[in-house]
Amino acid sequence: xxxxxxxxxxxxxxxxxxxxxxxxxxxxxxxxxxxxESWLKKxxxxxxxxxxxxxxxxxxxxxxxITSRYLDQILQIIKTYKKDIVRIEFRIVEPDHSVKTNDAxxxxxxxxNVSFIKDSYLQYNRIDPNKRFDNFITGSSNKLAYxxxxxxxxxxxHYNPLYIYxxxxxxxxxxxxxxxxxxxxxxxxxxxxxxxxMYQFVKSIKSNDMVKFKEYFRNTDILLIDDIQFISGKEAxxxxxxxxxxxxxxxxxxxxxxxxxxxxxxxxxxxxIKSRFSGGLxxxxxxxxxxLRKKIVQKKTKELNSIYSDQLQIxxxxxxxxxxxxxxxxxxxxxxxxxxxxxxxxxEKVPNLSxxxxxxxxxxxxxxxxxxxxxxxxVVCKFFKISKNExxxxxxxxxxxxxxxxxxxxxxxLTSKSLPEIGREFSNRDHTTIIHSVKTIEKIKEKDPExxxxxNKLKNQILYNNKDNEI
Numbered sequence: 001x002x003x004x005x006x007x008x009x010x011x012x013x014x015x016x017x018x019x020x021x022x023x024x025x026x027x028x029x030x031x032x033x034x035x036x037e038s039w040l041k042k043x044x045x046x047x048x049x050x051x052x053x054x055x056x057x058x059x060x061x062x063x064x065x066i067t068s069r070y071l072d073q074i075l076q077i078i079k080t081y082k083k084d085i086v087r088i089e090f091r092i093v094e095p096d097h098s099v100k101t102n103d104a105x106x107x108x109x110x111x112x113n114v115s116f117i118k119d120s121y122l123q124y125n126r127i128d129p130n131k132r133f134d135n136f137i138t139g140s141s142n143k144l145a146y147x148x149x150x151x152x153x154x155x156x157x158h159y160n161p162l163y164i165y166x167x168x169x170x171x172x173x174x175x176x177x178x179x180x181x182x183x184x185x186x187x188x189x190x191x192x193x194x195x196x197x198m199y200q201f202v203k204s205i206k207s208n209d210m211v212k213f214k215e216y217f218r219n220t221d222i223l224l225i226d227d228i229q230f231i232s233g234k235e236a237x238x239x240x241x242x243x244x245x246x247x248x249x250x251x252x253x254x255x256x257x258x259x260x261x262x263x264x265x266x267x268x269x270x271x272x273i274k275s276r277f278s279g280g281l282x283x284x285x286x287x288x289x290x291x292l293r294k295k296i297v298q299k300k301t302k303e304l305n306s307i308y309s310d311q312l313q314i315x316x317x318x319x320x321x322x323x324x325x326x327x328x329x330x331x332x333x334x335x336x337x338x339x340x341x342x343x344x345x346x347x348e349k350v351p352n353l354s355x356x357x358x359x360x361x362x363x364x365x366x367x368x369x370x371x372x373x374x375x376x377x378x379v380v381c382k383f384f385k386i387s388k389n390e391x392x393x394x395x396x397x398x399x400x401x402x403x404x405x406x407x408x409x410x411x412x413x414l415t416s417k418s419l420p421e422i423g424r425e426f427s428n429r430d431h432t433t434i435i436h437s438v439k440t441i442e443k444i445k446e447k448d449p450e451x452x453x454x455x456n457k458l459k460n461q462i463l464y465n466n467k468d469n470e471i
């Protein structure tokens with residue numbers, strides 16, 4: 001073991017065989033300066049041993065964040081300089097407690113709980129403090145799952161296992177995180193995705209370290225596994241999971257599992273595992289109803305209004321529209337609000353209803369394939385009260401030119417057709433004519449509010465077939 005001299009502190013210490021500054025430079029280069037300045041710069045080098053190195057960070061939160069996201073990359077970078085290094089150990093050392101002597105180093109060894117991380121599987125046990133029961137919005141579609149999760153967090157093994165299923169973006173992970181957040185105060189909690197469980201299982205087999213893998217997962221008090229459907233078809237891992245599951249139940253540990261479907265619908269998963277899941281409490285989260293969607297939109301909007309009070313006030317019409325039209329998942333609902341907010345901040349105005357519909361076009365399942373050039377031409381002709389033959393003719397009368405340019409402009413912004421393709425659909429006009437038409441309408445819009453209003457009405461009719469706006 002290398003020795004620390006009296007005048008060396010942790011930040012400046014460098015092993016004779018290992019230059020931490022080179023690793024720092026590589027981390028900054030490969031992981032980006034933003035990540036490095038925010039997180040990795042806070043890592044200090046302490047000591048190098050035979051096959052591992054000891055590093056320090058100022059807080060547990062920083063340690064958990066770094067290990068959950070960047071540990072594999074850091075280890076690989078270190079291996080380029082010292083291929084014998086197979087693991088990293090972290091110690092929490094507050095900034096004003098630098099180690100200056102051997103005695104001080106020994107004292108910290110006694111006081112600090114060194115976090116041993118080999119092949120990086122402890123790093124994925126992360127609980128998000130922002131996902132709690134008190135900010136989970138409930139409605140008829142998720143009330144049962146919420147109450148069952150709350151009950152488990154109050155009385156371990158009341159329902160064991162608790163199996164929560166539902167579609168993507170319905171709040172399953174939020175509930176699992178909430179349970180972990182409540183129980184971690186007095187229990188050893190492991191929260192991991194099934195995909196990550198599988199990844200660590202394979203790595204443990206390759207490194208001949210299954211004993212440690214088994215020991216860690218079978219000694220936890222609370223095991224939360226997200227998206228269990230990902231173990232489908234992995235027979236060896238299912239075997240290990242089955243025995244881990246039984247070992248935890250035997251010792252009275254609580255198991256909570258989430259999936260995108262009920263146990264009996266899980267494909268390529270052993271029947272005995274599905275039977276164990278069905279033997280506990282199985283609850284589902286359904287698509288949010290209108291009442292729940294309104295609650296979520298109101299709460300999210302209120303939060304954003306408090307942050308951007310001087311810039312942003314999403315109108316009730318837009319809130320109602322989002323609540324009514326975005327039905328697939330809560331995640332898409334929140335995503336829709338964020339899009340409106342982003343539009344508002346970029347253009348320094350809250351979009352009107354027509355603009356909101358364009359911003360949310362893909363979330364509203366209004367496929368571009370439904371918007372054809374023929375449809376655009378038909379709607380524009382009806383709006384300006386001209387025939388399609390007149391629009392497509394070579395005549396250059398003013399009452400025909402403006403509708404023709406408007407139709408070309410709308411085709412350009414509402415479809416992915418190329419300029420030559422658009423030209424062909426407008427009686428084989430040259431692509432330069434198409435460019436001129438688009439630029440002309442854009443210039444008119446800058447000076448003429450009536451043109452802006454007409455474009456918005458036409459967009460609304462073309463995208464949504466909204467007859468209320470027809471003129």
